[in-house]
Amino acid sequence: MTLDQTPMPAHAAEDVAMFARPEVRHEGALKVTGAARYTGDHHPAGMLYAACLGSPVAHARITSIDTSAAEELPGVVAVLTGHDVGHVLFGRHLRDMPVLARDRVLFIGQRVAAVAAETREAAEEAVRLIEVDYDDLPAVFDPREALTDGAAVLHPDAASYGTIKGARTPVGHPNVQGELVHGCSEAELEEAFAAADLVVEHTFRTPRQHQGFIEPHGAIVWFEGEICHVVSTNKAPFGLRQQLAAATGHPEDRIVVHNRFIGGDFGGKGFSVDEFVCFYLARKTGRPVRSVMSYVEELSATAPRHAAELVLRTGVRRDGTFVAHSADVVFDGGAFAGAKANADLILHGGFDTMSAYDVPAMRHRVRTIYTNALPGGHMRAPGEVQAVFAGESHVDLIAGELGLDPVDLRRRNLPPRCPLAAEVLDRAAAVLPRPAGRGRGTGLALYRRQGGTGKGGVVVRALGPDRFEVVTGSADQGSGTVTMIARVAAAALGVAEDRIEVVQRSTADALYDAGAGASRVTRVLGDATNVAATELRGRLATATEFPVEVACVVEAPRGEDNPAFGACAVEVTVDELTGEIRVERAVLVADSGTVINPIAHRGQLEGGFAFGLGAALMEELLVEEGQVLAGSLGDYKLPTAPDMPPLEIVTIASGQGLGPFGAKPVGEFGNLGVPPAIANAVERAIGVRLMVLPLTAEAVWTALHGSPSEH
């Protein structure tokens, strides 16, 4: 790990200066006038409506399916079961999810049958007429229990599963989705622990959370000859194309994905479910088929944030120097691993328990485990949210054990030669002095996050001497991709922003892009735009005929060191008679590099804070014996505007990022520190330490007063 900051190429001051001007969203007018067409706004001629039957049981053998009544319902055009589709498995990396269950169901909500009908109502009615007999099997809901001898095995054929790239690396226990150990050897770790004056260990737990976007998952699939067309809410069109091809065997070059506008993502829109069944319904009926999930399905049949249990152990010297750290992180992976995008099938964020510090001996073991619940998925900083809550709570607990100031303890352990980290920490600490009096406290959290990488390309084309377009295959899930590309192109070409049009094209007409995830878009597509536009600017000097174009594909190598430091500090008051926590004010310090879209940047940080506030205080997708207990966003509560405290945003514009003009990733940044900062503040306010998210009023009250008597 190196934290040395490589000097970035200098940019013309006037080019970067244009970024200071608040941006106007290029697609904004389309959105506010309702002209932007989201997936659910498409109605190709002859379109049918799909509805799916979900399993009502958590683990069972399917003994019979009777679809005759559904088939006879007027308006029904096709009914499919797992036997009609065959043994077709899909997934973002590991293909372990059947399009429709054949002989067994593994979670409540898993797709068992599907209907295409002339109306949505007929499709839904038909689904209810399908009769399925289930023979219950023992289910397992606790990941640690799933690893014990005699636990139900969810995937007896796991060894035979393929990935989107071929065969799979074998795993040990059949209920393990993925496992990765990172860091020094056990012997080195124990030696380092032996040199510590104090060893502390704590266990933290975090719940499932839904991403909370407003537009539910949806898709339309149709065939024109051999070409399969898809419009969907998937934010990684090229990824979806690859997954569809891998699952169905339809050639990848005969699948065209047209995604453009997406109504919110927060990590959840990289995973597709009903695109696959729509493929088979469209192929069977020869007509376009559209599926749009209800919110009941959205909450119970997609892929929320993984619940986690994290056991952290740290050895320190009496002066506060960290000498050894280990973490055993267990994520509840749910019934399928197919929602995870990486080849390790874990959440790498689980390694970030102490990512902001220099610890000479560190060892992490991160596992994802199969259980009979809905699949674990990605959500804004997957794994890091869990790890940073645990790690930054742990650091404050260590400070308490040693009698040291938590900010001083952090400062002592910062990476060497990294003034940015110290600046971020000090700026956050300076804003919030320690208040006096019981019931009021401040808390802080520090973190370091690496941005995403991967491949992506654009074509920058001069249509005339002062008219340009940039062609991208990226979908914009609301984070401002289109505007970012336009501004980077304008700066690199040295022209006004209104001279640039960003054109979003399908996977058939655009260069590959890995999709809007892992805060990678500005880093990769911004970079590609910058390189292509800079090259084009050079060629324009001698160009006499138009169009002139430059294509550029950038691949940011996995594991490249592009860190950003962030800190969150809050002041809370705690009502000791009710346990209610109120965040009175907050500050978020972000080492953002060069900011390209100032309004979107601020929006990401403020929205990120609100997102973190939800994780800290209220969000939990309750699942009982595999049954999701929330049916709407009326049950699954998200924070709203009146819940937000006054928030100060401090941006440190170091210009040292690897993105264009020195930009750094910010999309999954504002939320990370909020839960531990609040937990730390609560302890300072009333001496209560909560190690389970969310930090509910009842948990505070119970810690103060004991369990309430039932009667």
Place this chain on the structure above:
Amino acid sequence: MLLFDYHRPTTVAETAALMAELGEDAELLAGGTSLMNLARLGLAEPAHVIALADVGELGGLDATPDGGLQLGATTTIRHVETSPLVRGRAPGLAEACGHVATVRIRNQATVGGSLVHADPNQDLPPMLMVHDALARITGPNGDRSVPVAELFLGFFETVVQPEEILHSIVVPPPARGFRAGYLKFLPRTKDDYSTVAVAVGLTAEEGRVTAARIAVAGGGSTPLRCTAAERALVGTIPGEATALAEAAALVREALDPISDARGSSGYKREMARVCTTRLLRRLGTEDAG
């Protein structure tokens, strides 16, 4: 959600005739903030929906000659909340309305809907109970009046019969020296149902409580009046610490809430006690309106 036939009668008589004709396949629709959610979740599947929006007799918000109020069943919560008449005659009612969900929902949700839906977490029922409000119900055999305190039978169940319509709510004129307040405990987000909520009405003369009303939302399968706690307050000095602590403890004992994501049963009972204490203390320091 299933498709349904949509009917728009313009009079109560026409509505009643439709209800008689369509029977149990029909549901009445006022603001729709509850019915449409239930329909989307598949918990209500009406084949016919009879919209009350055009039934003028069911709307309105009027002063009664005796100094009280009449709230039409289809009057929106927002209308009640912002009405100068309500603020003058029953400020506690305006206060409780201001705590219902969000402005967007208050513009849609109705007084009648929030009562006949009979979700024990609704904000209006406890406040109407402390005002001794009456529900006027119209049916094939004429009109009848039921105290709001006796309207609820259980979760989502009221005494309003399938062939009857909740017509309006009558809020009697407050006694001299009456004051009311509402405390909604929302520890998660401001846009939520309460964990528990308490409404209190106190009438005081010459420094002594002559009548008390305490009602709780979220304390059981129905909104609930806590009569033992009310009795304990009569004759005490408003806001006096021992008396209010005793009454608040009796409120806790009167409740049997369900455990859910908003809190365990025991916690909700404790919070009802804390909220009652705080509200009684607040009302003890306020002048009668």
